[in-house]
Amino acid sequence: MSAILNLEEISVRRGDKTILGPLSWQVLEGQRWVVLGPNGAGKTTLLQICASLIHPTTGKIEILGQQLGKVDVFELRTRIGLTSSALVEQLPSDELVIDAVLTAAYAVLGRWQEKYDLWDESRAMALLTALGVRELGDRTFGTLSEGEKKRVQIARALMADPELLLLDEPASSLDLGGREDLLKRIEVFARDPLAPATVIVTHHIEEIPSGTSHALLLKDGDVVASGDVNQVITDENLTSAYGLPISVQSQNGRFFARAR
Numbered sequence: 634m635s636a637i638l639n640l641e642e643i644s645v646r647r648g649d650k651t652i653l654g655p656l657s658w659q660v661l662e663g664q665r666w667v668v669l670g671p672n673g674a675g676k677t678t679l680l681q682i683c684a685s686l687i688h689p690t691t692g693k694i695e696i697l698g699q700q701l702g703k704v705d706v707f708e709l710r711t712r713i714g715l716t717s718s719a720l721v722e723q724l725p726s727d728e729l730v731i732d733a734v735l736t737a738a739y740a741v742l743g744r745w746q747e748k749y750d751l752w753d754e755s756r757a758m759a760l761l762t763a764l765g766v767r768e769l770g771d772r773t774f775g776t777l778s779e780g781e782k783k784r785v786q787i788a789r790a791l792m793a794d795p796e797l798l799l800l801d802e803p804a805s806s807l808d809l810g811g812r813e814d815l816l817k818r819i820e821v822f823a824r825d826p827l828a829p830a831t832v833i834v835t836h837h838i839e840e841i842p843s844g845t846s847h848a849l850l851l852k853d854g855d856v857v858a859s860g861d862v863n864q865v866i867t868d869e870n871l872t873s874a875y876g877l878p879i880s881v882q883s884q885n886g887r888f889f890a891r892a893r
Contacts, residue, residue, distance in 0.1 A: 634661040636695065637797050637830040638683055643692030645678055645854075653678045653854040655692060660797075660847075665823050666832045667841045667862065670851035671875055676834045677717075677801060679851070683832060684715045684799050697796055714790030714829070717801040721782055726775025730766070730785055731757055733774050737792035760788035764818060779806040784815065798831045804840040816842040820886075838866060843886030850874050 637660045644654030653675035660666055668676050681687045685696055685706045694701045697712055714737075723742050724733055732744040734757040761767045764784040769777065777785065783803055790798060803819070804812045822828055823844035835841065841848075841862070848865035850857040852874045858865040866888050871879040878893040 634663060635698070636660070637662055637664075637697060638832075639695040640682075640689075641693040643682065643689035643694055645675075645682070645687070646690045651854060653682075654689070656854075656856050658849060658856075658859065660830055660832060662830055663826070664830050665844055665846045666830075666849060667845050667847075668832060668834045668849045668851065669836065669838065669841070670857070672836070673853065674851035674874075675854040676851060678854075680717070680799055680801055680832065680834050683797070684713055685709050711793055712796045714793065714795035714798040715801075716783070716786040716790050716799070716803060721786065724774050726773065728774045729770070730761070730772050730774055730777070731770040733785060734760060734789045734792050737789045757788070757792060760791050761785070763822070764788050765814060780808070780811040780815075783807070796829050798829045800831065800833045802835055802840075803833065804835065804837075812840065816840065820844045838871070838881070838888040838890050841866075841888055845886075 638658070640656065640658045642655045642657055645652050668679060670676055682689055682694060683696065685701060688701060696709060699709055725742070728744065735749050735753055736742065736744050738749065738753055758767065758770060761770055764787055766781055766784045766788070769781060769785065774782070774785065787800065787803060804815055807815060819842040823831065823842065833841070833845070845862050847860060848862040849859045850865050850870055857874045858870045863883070866881055866883070868879060868881050871881060871890060879890050880893045882889045
C-alpha cells in the first residue's frame with residue numbers, strides 16, 4: 634500500500650514553546666485512523682498540517698506523494714476532503730445547502746458563476762442522502778442546527794471524491810441519537826473499499842466509529858502510542874495520556890471509558 638501521509642520528525646513551535654512533536658507518522662492507503670488526546674495535545678494542529686493549511690516548523694511531510702513546500706498547495710487541497718469548525722464559519726450563512734456541497738467541486742466557498750452539470754447535482758444530492766440530510770437541500774446553511782451543519786460539511790468534504798478525508802470532531806455537539814446515527818453512517822462509508830484514507834480527530838473514545846483500524850494518541854504534543862487501534866486504546870495508554878486511572882471496554886468495534 635502506498636503512503637497517503639508521511640511525516641518525518643515534524644514539529645511546530647509558537648515562540649519558545651513546542652506545541653507539537655517532534656513526531657513521525659505514516660498513513661497508508663485504505664487505513665482508517667483516529668487521533669485523540671486531551672485538550673492541548675496538538676490534535677488540531679496536526680490535522681491542519683495534514684490538510685496543508687499550515688507548515689511544520691521543522692521536519693518533512695509528504696501528502697499524497699507531494700512534499701509540502703515543493704507543491705502548489707491550492708492544487709493539493711482539491712484532493713483533500715476536510716471538515717472543521719473554522720470551515721463552518723467561512724461558509725456563507727445564506728448559501729443553499731445544495732450549493733454549499735456543490736461548490737466543493739471547485740474548492741470554493743460561496744457559489745458565484747461556476748457551471749455545474751447534472752452529474753454534479755446528482756452527486757451532491759446523493760451525498761446529502763447518504764448523510765441523512767437530503768431534505769435540507771433547499772434550506773440556507775445558516776438556518777441549520779450544529780448537527781445538521783456537520784453532516785452537510787461531511788457531504789461537502791466528499792464532493793470532489795478526495796483521496797484523503799480529514800474529519801475534525803465530526804460527532805461533537807450532537808445529542809446521543811445524532812451521534813450514534815452519524816457514527817453508523819461513517820462506519821458504513823468506511824467499509825467501502827473505494828473510500829479514501831480517513832483521519833478523524835476526537836476528544837472522546839466513544840466517538841470512534843466501528844471500522845477504525847488505527848489510532849494515534851497524543852499528550853502535550855508528543856506521541857503516547859500509535860498503531861493498531863486495539864493496541865493503542867488500552868487502560869495503560871489512556872491513563873498515561875489523561876493523567877488519571879482509566880478503564881476501557883470495547884464492544885462490537887466501539888470503545889467506552891470511565892475513571893477507575
